[in-house]
Amino acid sequence: MPQQRNEGEGSRTAARKYNQGAKRTAERGVREKPEALSDEERRELERAEQEGRERAKEIDPAVSRDYDKPTR
Numbered sequence: 001m002p003q004q005r006n007e008g009e010g011s012r013t014a015a016r017k018y019n020q021g022a023k024r025t026a027e028r029g030v031r032e033k034p035e036a037l038s039d040e041e042r043r044e045l046e047r048a049e050q051e052g053r054e055r056a057k058e059i060d061p062a063v064s065r066d067y068d069k070p071t072r
Contacts, residue, residue: 007013037045053059
């Protein structure tokens with residue numbers, strides 16, 4: 001078993017692995033339009049979002065804030 005070198009902060013090996021993974025992910029592509037989702041995928045995303053909102057302690061006011069009105 002080869003001895004591993006401590007590369008310290010800014011590890012080139014870790015950066016290389018990260019960059020390769022990021023490149024593979026980007027090459028797979030991302031759907032830009034929500035219309036590309038099937039009905040089943042859309043329902044699953046809506047269910048997951050609702051489940052996450054149920055566990056939240058409060059609603060984030062920044063989500064639907066009217067910036068023309070003062071907050072207090």
